[in-house]
Amino acid sequence: MWKVIKNRIEQGCKTSKYPRVPINLYHRYRGRPVVNEDCPMAVVEACAACCPQEAIRAGERCIDLGRCTFCGQCETVADGAFVNFSQDFDMGAVSREDLITDGNLPDLAGHAKTHFKKLFGRSLQLRQVSAGGCNACEADTNVLNTPFFDLSRFGIDFVASPRHADGIHVTGPITKNMRAALLATYEAVPSPKVVIASGACSISGGPFWGSPEIVGDLNSIIPVDLYIPGCPPHPLTTLSALLAFFK
Amino acid sequence: MDNLLAIRHGEAIGREQIPCVPLARFSAEMSSFIGDGGSIVQLFGHRQGSETRLLAIVRNDGLYALGTVVERNFPSLTAATSEKFHLFEREIAEQFGIIPLGHPWLKMVRYHANETGLPDAFGNDYRQETPGNYPYFQVDGSAIHEVAVGPVHAGIIEPGHFRFQCAGEEVLSLEIQLGYQHRGAEKLLTGVPLKRLPIICEAIAGDTAIGHNLCCCQAIEALAGLSVDRGARVVRTIALELERICNHVGDLGALSGDVAFNPPAAYFGRIRGEFLNLLLTLCGNRFGKSLVRPGGVSQVMTDEQRRIIADKLAEAEPEIRHVCDLLFTAHSVQARFEHTGTVSAEVAGRLGLVGYAGRASGIAYDARVQFPTECYAEVPACRNEMTNGDVYSRAQVRREEIMHSISVIRTMLSDGVDAAGPVLMQERTLAPNAMVVTINEGWRGEVSHCLLTGATGEIERYKIKDPSFHNWTGLAMALRNQEISDFPLCNKSFNLSYCGFDL
Numbered sequence: 001m002w003k004v005i006k007n008r009i010e011q012g013c014k015t016s017k018y019p020r021v022p023i024n025l026y027h028r029y030r031g032r033p034v035v036n037e038d039c040p041m042a043v044v045e046a047c048a049a050c051c052p053q054e055a056i057r058a059g060e061r062c063i064d065l066g067r068c069t070f071c072g073q074c075e076t077v078a079d080g081a082f083v084n085f086s087q088d089f090d091m092g093a094v095s096r097e098d099l100i101t102d103g104n105l106p107d108l109a110g111h112a113k114t115h116f117k118k119l120f121g122r123s124l125q126l127r128q129v130s131a132g133g134c135n136a137c138e139a140d141t142n143v144l145n146t147p148f149f150d151l152s153r154f155g156i157d158f159v160a161s162p163r164h165a166d167g168i169h170v171t172g173p174i175t176k177n178m179r180a181a182l183l184a185t186y187e188a189v190p191s192p193k194v195v196i197a198s199g200a201c202s203i204s205g206g207p208f209w210g211s212p213e214i215v216g217d218l219n220s221i222i223p224v225d226l227y228i229p230g231c232p233p234h235p236l237t238t239l240s241a242l243l244a245f246f247k
Numbered sequence: 248m249d250n251l252l253a254i255r256h257g258e259a260i261g262r263e264q265i266p267c268v269p270l271a272r273f274s275a276e277m278s279s280f281i282g283d284g285g286s287i288v289q290l291f292g293h294r295q296g297s298e299t300r301l302l303a304i305v306r307n308d309g310l311y312a313l314g315t316v317v318e319r320n321f322p323s324l325t326a327a328t329s330e331k332f333h334l335f336e337r338e339i340a341e342q343f344g345i346i347p348l349g350h351p352w353l354k355m356v357r358y359h360a361n362e363t364g365l366p367d368a369f370g371n372d373y374r375q376e377t378p379g380n381y382p383y384f385q386v387d388g389s390a391i392h393e394v395a396v397g398p399v400h401a402g403i404i405e406p407g408h409f410r411f412q413c414a415g416e417e418v419l420s421l422e423i424q425l426g427y428q429h430r431g432a433e434k435l436l437t438g439v440p441l442k443r444l445p446i447i448c449e450a451i452a453g454d455t456a457i458g459h460n461l462c463c464c465q466a467i468e469a470l471a472g473l474s475v476d477r478g479a480r481v482v483r484t485i486a487l488e489l490e491r492i493c494n495h496v497g498d499l500g501a502l503s504g505d506v507a508f509n510p511p512a513a514y515f516g517r518i519r520g521e522f523l524n525l526l527l528t529l530c531g532n533r534f535g536k537s538l539v540r541p542g543g544v545s546q547v548m549t550d551e552q553r554r555i556i557a558d559k560l561a562e563a564e565p566e567i568r569h570v571c572d573l574l575f576t577a578h579s580v581q582a583r584f585e586h587t588g589t590v591s592a593e594v595a596g597r598l599g600l601v602g603y604a605g606r607a608s609g610i611a612y613d614a615r616v617q618f619p620t621e622c623y624a625e626v627p628a629c630r631n632e633m634t635n636g637d638v639y640s641r642a643q644v645r646r647e648e649i650m651h652s653i654s655v656i657r658t659m660l661s662d663g664v665d666a667a668g669p670v671l672m673q674e675r676t677l678a679p680n681a682m683v684v685t686i687n688e689g690w691r692g693e694v695s696h697c698l699l700t701g702a703t704g705e706i707e708r709y710k711i712k713d714p715s716f717h718n719w720t721g722l723a724m725a726l727r728n729q730e731i732s733d734f735p736l737c738n739k740s741f742n743l744s745y746c747g748f749d750l
Contacts, residue, residue: 003573004510010569014517026524028531028546052442052672069446072539072545077671085531128403132430134455134746135405136534139497142403143523146516160401175749177358177427178406180376181398207450210439213359213431231536232453 015150019243023236030070030085031234033063035103039082047074047082053200053209056083057100065091065099066203069231089234092241093227096219099203102215108244116194116225120166120246124156126164126196127189131182132214137199137232141169144235156242162186167194167225171232173201173208174215186222198228198238206231250276251311254304256618259469261685262295262699265302265314273301273315278328280305286599286612288686289697290335292317293708299343299363304494304684304697310618310681319365323347331473331599334716340368354381357426357749362434366464384422386412391419394731397579398427405745413731421726421734423719426610428749436709441467442672445622448696451534452713452747457483457490458689459711459747462696465620467541470700471675478666479543479575483657485556486526486535488652491690493522495645495652496567498742502642503574505736506583511574514566528555542669564653584639588725588737591636600721602692602714603648604741607641609634612687622662623688626655641740677704691715691744713747 012197016023023032043170048056051074055067063074063083074083092108093099130138141158144151151157159165162185174182186195200206205216218224228241250268268276281287288383289304301321302314325333326349334356336347341356344365353368360373367373385393392413399404406427412420432451436444448463449456451544461483468475475483500515523533530538530546574580590600595608605612611631616621629651633643677700684697692714699708722741726734 003576007510007569007573009513011517012515026528026531027289028529029527030531050671052440052446059377070532070538071446072531073537073672076545076669109359111433127397130403130405130428132428132746133405134450134453134456136450136456136536137385137746138403138405139454140523140533143520145518146520148517148520158403172428175428176376177429181406181427185399191640202451207443207446208430208432208435210710211431211435213429213434231450231532232534234533 002151003047005035016148018236019240025087025089025234027087029089029234030072030075031237032086032091032105033103034053034084034086035061035063036082036084037102039059043078043081044123047078050074050077062100064100064204065101065229066096066227067073067200067209068229069200069207089236090240090244091229091237092244093229094225096203096227099227099229103115109240112245113225117246119192120194122155124246125159125165126156126167127162127185128158128168128169128171129182131170131172131173131186131202132208133199133201135169137201140232140235141171141198141238144239149235149239151239154243154247156246161192164187165189165193167196169196169198170202170218171198173205173211174218176213176215176219179215179221184222194225195222195226196226197224199233200229200231203227203229221230250744251280251313253303254310254312254684256310256684256686257465257469257620259678259681262461262680262682265312265682267300267314267316270315270317270321273303273313274322274324274327276313277303277305277324280307281324281329282748283307287331287335287369288693288695289684289710289712290332290339291697291710292339292345293699299345301339302697303675304695308617317345320346320348323350325350325494330597330720334720336393336603344368349382349721355426357429359429359431381424383410383424384412384420386419388414391452397637407745409734411731411734415446416730416732418726418729418731418734419609421723423723424747425719425748428746430746430750432750433711435710437706438540441674445540445672451711451750452744453534454494455490455689455691455694455709455713455744455747457486457539458687458694459713460539461487461620461687462685462694464539464541466683466696466698467675467677469683469685470677470681470698471541472678473542473675475543476667478547479670480621481662481664482529482544482548482666483539485548485656486529487621487689488655489522489526489689490535492649492652493519493554494690494742495649496522498739499571499574499642501578501739502584502638502736505739506580508574508577511570514570518563518566518570521559525556525559540566540584540670540672544666545669545671547663547666556656557660560653560656567649575643575646578677581639583736584642585637587638587733588729588740589635589637590721592634594724595636595721598720598724599717601717603641603644604718604721605692606631607634607644608636612693614693618686620685620687622659626658638736677706679704689714691742692718711750713744715743718743719748
């Protein structure tokens with residue numbers, strides 16, 4: 001008992017004051033990209049050519065955040081002439097099209113469906129389904145339950161049964177071998193329900209795009225309400241998206 | 248041993264140098280090598296012209312290669328020699344439709360069609376989607392009941408199916424069926440431009456992003472003749488150790504949570520995040536994705552990052568020490584950890600367990616010592632004192648390894664050489680008709696990649712092995728005659744990768 005108390009005193013209170021007090025992430029973190037519209041076309045094309053995810057649309061001078069793994073290659077190759085990744089982790093979106101961006105994202109809170117806010121604003125229970133996820137998305141979702149983020153203080157919880165859930169939070173490129181289990185989980189959630197696609201994999205197949213063993217796009221099998229980009233999304237990206245969308 | 252070719256990890260050789268012996272000779276060599284205590288690093292099928300060949304990479308104190316040509320079947324070495332072959336042979340059957348004759352338990356591994364067009368080894372109809380549609384091993388008896396768990400589990404974890412045969416609370420048998428995470432990684436890696444390789448390898452198992460991507464990048468370096476400067480090797484070593492600390496710290500917390508001792512669970516959960524943030528400090532990603540690239544690292548570690556890491560270690564080390572003391576001296580924790588999920592040294596040796604699961608059962612093998620890469624030849628090895636093979640030992644090994652990793656990182660930080668510069672992923676010309684094997688000690692154990700290139704340097708075969716491939720059977724054995732309520736605890740003490748296994 002004495003050791004419990006001693007450790008408790010040493011640990012102190014570590015819970016973040018976010019969102020009341022903003023958090024500044026380290027400058028090497030790569031969040032929402034800022035695109036230079038005036039960049040010469042040759043540089044834009046060089047950035048597009050080096051992108052392993054083919055996420056840059058040179059003609060439109062856009063980046064598809066649903067495909068991007070935020071590896072930073074396009075920033076380094078041109079020394080930031082076309083793309084600069086900011087430390088802004090706020091990147092949730094309500095439609096797939098919004099993720100194809102010149103760096104500006106529509107205000108998520110304003111675009112969120114009001115009936116979801118009314119239904120789930122005070123209490124949101126989610127069932128997480130990993131459908132081929134590499135365990136990075138899963139781990140950084142789990143982290144929201146640690147004392148620093150303390151997700152429960154917002155009335156949001158991850159629950160064990162889809163029957164107890166208001167929606168599903170899906171990670172991974174949806175392997176063919178998980179398709180049926182994912183759909184069964186979705187069916188088991190009572191309506192009205194929300195669907196959240198988390199991470200590049202569930203949005204576009206992520207690193208595995210083009211593999212015949214995956215579905216690669218959650219929205220092609222069930223309608224997605226909220227997209228959270230990243231590889232994996234930073235826990236704060238997930239948290240800020242959940243708060244903006246439901247609160 | 249006469250036919251085996253001695254090779255070195257991380258060095259490319261011509262494919263024509265790999266001895267290709269008749270099947271009977273191959274079987275005899277494998278039998279005697281493994282029978283004498285050797286272990287399998289890789290054993291897989293590949294196409295060579297119109298033939299299908301098997302390639303074995305085996306180790307004792309050294310590393311050896313041997314190949315053979317197979318037709319439609321071959322005599323199973325699992326039946327004749329050792330359980331160490333059992334999953335490798337099932338994988339060959341699944342990927343190529345070639346049958347290991349006499350295999351004692353020939354069943355699917357990941358549930359997908361083979362690539363040769365031969366009849367499916369298991370008679371599966373792959374228009375049906377579910378891997379779990381399969382007659383599980385059953386125990387008969389009026390007092391026997393069966394418990395089916397998964398693929399979707401009651402937590403934020405990856406999918407897999409567990410089938411327990413129980414008499415009351417006691418588990419008589421646990422059968423583990425995976426494959427739900429199969430994304431076709433090996434196949435994908437052979438058909439895509441080189442620039443995609445590190446991105447895919449970082450997602451083989453996200454918790455081992457550094458471990459798997461190191462194997463990939465070292466292989467490309469060997470095939471493209473790239474050298475890595477000292478500063479970059481220091482960063483890679485630090486990153487691999489940070490990955491180890493993150494996972495071990497997180498798992499000690501989760502183990503504590505599984506025995507309902509909440510303070511360490513909360514503290515370790517938070518401390519794990521601090522180490523993930525150190526990987527972010529190095530490269531911008533909490534899992535170290537984007538850091539390692541062929542030829543070096545994508546971002547240079549400067550004095551600023553060195554200082555942040557050193558300061559965080561100074562702050563976290565006493566905290567970890569104190570929380571470990573709290574966890575390991577609590578009687579209620581000891582009562583649950585000790586003598587639970589025991590894998591004896593004998594069973595662990597027969598199955599060929601690797602990593603901390605092996606070391607907790609007395610198998611000392613550590614790839615950092617035996618096949619050192621990056622800067623591991625310069626640092627002292629970790630010594631594991633407790634080898635009882637139970638949950639307590641596996642937890643204790645993690646504790647020892649966390650402390651060892653911290654001291655390795657400190658040693659590396661004191662080496663003030665910066666990497667020459669950030670390295671970009673570029674298209675490279677790989678050596679034609681070559682083979683390379685890379686090995687690294689990821690946090691779970693031995694990670695290995697093997698690449699075979701064709702006539703123009705294109706990658707013909709990309710074989711991946713996660714340590715979980717060796718260790719899942721260890722978990723099944725740990726559950727024998729345990730209470731089913733101890734399953735979460737045993738499972739977390741191994742914490743194996745589903746996607747690393749399923750590929």
